Amino acid sequence: MKRWRGWLLPVVVLALCEAALRLLDIQSDTLALPSHIAQAAWHALLDGSLLASTAQTLLAAALGQAGGFGGGVLAGLILGMSASAARFASISIEILRPIPSVSLIPLMMMIFGFGYSMESATVAFATFWPSLILTQSAVRLIDGQLLEVARVTCLSPLQTTWKILLPAIAPHMFTALRLTIGIALIVTVTVEIVANPQGLGYSLMVAQETFRPDLMLATLLWIGLIGWGLSYGLLALQDRLFKHRAGFPMEQSG
Amino acid sequence: MTDRNAAIDFDGVSLQYGHRTILSDINLSISPGEFVCVIGASGCGKTSMLRLIAGLAAPTQGQVSVGQTPVRGPSRDVAVLFQDYGRALLPWRTVFGNVSLALEANRVPRAQRAERIEALLSMVGLDQHADKYPVQLSGGMQQRLQIARTLAQEPSILLMDEPFGALDAMTRQSLQDEILSIVAKRQVTVFFVTHDLEEALYLGDRVVTLYSGPGRIAKLIDVKLPKPRNQLTTRENPDFGPLRRELFTLMESLHQ
Numbered sequence: 001m002k003r004w005r006g007w008l009l010p011v012v013v014l015a016l017c018e019a020a021l022r023l024l025d026i027q028s029d030t031l032a033l034p035s036h037i038a039q040a041a042w043h044a045l046l047d048g049s050l051l052a053s054t055a056q057t058l059l060a061a062a063l064g065q066a067g068g069f070g071g072g073v074l075a076g077l078i079l080g081m082s083a084s085a086a087r088f089a090s091i092s093i094e095i096l097r098p099i100p101s102v103s104l105i106p107l108m109m110m111i112f113g114f115g116y117s118m119e120s121a122t123v124a125f126a127t128f129w130p131s132l133i134l135t136q137s138a139v140r141l142i143d144g145q146l147l148e149v150a151r152v153t154c155l156s157p158l159q160t161t162w163k164i165l166l167p168a169i170a171p172h173m174f175t176a177l178r179l180t181i182g183i184a185l186i187v188t189v190t191v192e193i194v195a196n197p198q199g200l201g202y203s204l205m206v207a208q209e210t211f212r213p214d215l216m217l218a219t220l221l222w223i224g225l226i227g228w229g230l231s232y233g234l235l236a237l238q239d240r241l242f243k244h245r246a247g248f249p250m251e252q253s254g
Numbered sequence: 255m256t257d258r259n260a261a262i263d264f265d266g267v268s269l270q271y272g273h274r275t276i277l278s279d280i281n282l283s284i285s286p287g288e289f290v291c292v293i294g295a296s297g298c299g300k301t302s303m304l305r306l307i308a309g310l311a312a313p314t315q316g317q318v319s320v321g322q323t324p325v326r327g328p329s330r331d332v333a334v335l336f337q338d339y340g341r342a343l344l345p346w347r348t349v350f351g352n353v354s355l356a357l358e359a360n361r362v363p364r365a366q367r368a369e370r371i372e373a374l375l376s377m378v379g380l381d382q383h384a385d386k387y388p389v390q391l392s393g394g395m396q397q398r399l400q401i402a403r404t405l406a407q408e409p410s411i412l413l414m415d416e417p418f419g420a421l422d423a424m425t426r427q428s429l430q431d432e433i434l435s436i437v438a439k440r441q442v443t444v445f446f447v448t449h450d451l452e453e454a455l456y457l458g459d460r461v462v463t464l465y466s467g468p469g470r471i472a473k474l475i476d477v478k479l480p481k482p483r484n485q486l487t488t489r490e491n492p493d494f495g496p497l498r499r500e501l502f503t504l505m506e507s508l509h510q
Contacts, residue, residue: 145341151327152308152334153359153407163355167346242346 032214041218049203050222057192057199058226060116061184064123069180072128073173076135077165086136093132101126101187105195115198119191126187127180134179138172139165174238181230189223261286261411261443262307266316268468269302275468276302280316282462282471286410289437289444291458293451293501295509299469300447304413307445308334320411330360333409337416339396343388349375349399350384356406374402378432394425398432405436412437414446418453427485430457434483451501455494456483463504473504 014034021033032040044050079086104122112118146168150160192201200223207216262284269277277299284290292300305311306318309327318325320332333356336342343352353371362370375381378398388396397417404412414433418426434457437444448454454461455477463472477497479488488494 143341145336145338146344148310148334149336149342149344151310152332153356153403154328154330155355155359159359163358164344167344170346 028213029211030213032217036214037217037221040212040214041222044215044218050219053198053200053203054222054226057185057188057201060119060191060199061123061181061188063116064120064188065127065181065184067120068124068127068184069131069177071124072131072180073135073176075128076132077139077161079132080136080139081165093129097129097133099125102190102194105191109195114196119188119196119199122191123184123187126183130180130183131176134172134176135169138169141172142168171238171242174234174241178231178234178238181234182227185223185227185230259286260284260319261288261321262445263319263322264303264306264316265319267306267313267318268315269299269306269311270314277306277313278468278470280469280471282474284443284445284460286443287441289434289446289457289459290462291446291448291454291460292462292464293448293454293505294464294469294472295466295505296449298464298466300464301415302469304334304415304445304447307411308332308413310334330407331409332411332413333404333407335397335400335404335412335414335417337419339393339400339417339420340388342400343396343403345388348385348387349380349391352388352399353402353406356403360407370406374406377405377436378402392425394421394429397421397429401429401433401436405440409442411443411445414444416447416449419449426453431483431485433457438482451505452489452498455479455497455501456485456488461501463501463508465508472508475501 018034021031079089101122104125108118108122112121146164150164155163188199189201192199193205200219203219204216207219260283264280264282267277267280292303294300302311306313307320307325309325309329320329344355350371353374354367357367357370372381375384378401380395380398380402383391391399418429430453446457458477461475461477464470465472479491479493
């Protein structure tokens with residue numbers, strides 16, 4: 001399947017919208033012509049406002065992601081390796097994990113006020129749990145044979161962690177990374193819409209309040225493009241890093 | 255019963271898992287440099303004996319010693335070649351890196367590793383494949399790689415758990431000969447688990463046969479075939495046939 005074919009559908013749909021809206025001559029406060037959306041996007045790019053709010057959103061997401069993913073992986077390693085630690089923490093985890101991260105926004109505002117801290121802390125909470133659970137189960141799924149190899153080769157506990165455990169779970173960690181980056185983006189934009197006056201979410205609110213459907217739709221499409229770019233980049237990286245793991249053709253036998 | 259000079263010594267060893275007795279009253283002394291093959295029905299406790307020597311399991315009764323020291327856990331001096339080579343290699347490391355693991359465990363300085371790894375790889379015929387990953391190798395090559403890694407540990411005792419069981423006949427024969435020549439050069443003591451009685455006779459100085467349920471030693475057979483062994487002449491040796499018959503009859507009786 002050639003890659004450009006995937007672009008065919010959105011381009012055709014946008015062209016049809018443009019044609020339909022122009023032919024029917026619809027006047028609307030909620031819809032905008034694709035060409036006007038493109039114009040709004042172009043202006044927002046040129047005057048720097050779109051890039052500035054993008055930087056704010058991505059920085060908040062990255063900070064929160066770093067804390068949530070890092071902490072979750074660390075906790076998952078401990079809980080995966082120690083059954084008693086897992087039992088000790090299980091009730092606490094099962095009670096805290098289902099709390100919707102956006103329901104923490106009022107609490108985070110009380111603690112941090114507006115700004116990066118409250119936004120990143122909410123993202124950290126949202127990304128911590130999936131990172132923990134995926135790491136914990138990845139550690140438990142490690143082939144026991146590899147751990148026996150570590151034992152009979154007389155690797156120290158530190159060497160076993162560094163040379164066996166972490167490389168063995170790395171592909172699962174990458175899946176966790178892709179999953180939680182998506183979550184981080186959702187949560188940052190949500191926090192910006194609901195509470196925090198910065199970033200792309202806030203731009204959406206401003207566009208709504210100033211009756212600019214073209215700018216709002218441009219921002220929405222921009223967010224979609226950012227998500228696509230992130231996941232495309234991560235998938236490419238994943239292919240590079242783990243290509244020798246499975247399904248790699250045998251070059252030679254004998 | 256204990257032999258003062260034994261490389262491996264089982265002294266009244268029993269092993270139980272819960273209420274199940276796996277091994278019962280095993281007494282066996284293996285001399286340094288000896289190649290001992292263990293044969294018996296599946297589930298008779300062959301692999302459990304190997305795991306006791308490796309320090310991966312502890313006896314319920316009695317004592318297993320390696321070089322006069324009771325086994326308390328895995329030791330650098332005892333290397334294990336696992337049956338399932340596909341799961342015993344690190345898929346994220348190249349051929350070179352997999353051998354390197356044993357040197358890293360022994361804390362060999364980085365500067366000395368490359369030379370030793372290259373020597374080991376050429377010994378097992380993988381020097382042209384150092385940069386490949388295990389999935390890119392055939393089964394025989396993967397097992398050769400595992401052999402190189404165990405040798406990198408510089409063990410005095412090599413434990414092998416049905417290492418060639420999953421390989422085709424030609425590859426198995428060439429690996430049997432490689433192991434024999436490596437063992438002869440390095441003076442290592444070998445404990446070799448197999449279910450193939452011809453393989454046991456071809457490789458071993460002595461063959462240990464086990465009863466099953468629970469595992470007990472049935473008979474020790476000395477194999478006084480001339481060395482070095484050869485795939486054709488050893489099997490054509492007038493003593494080979496009778497030994498094969500004796501072992502075959504014994505195995506038949508054990509199965510009933």
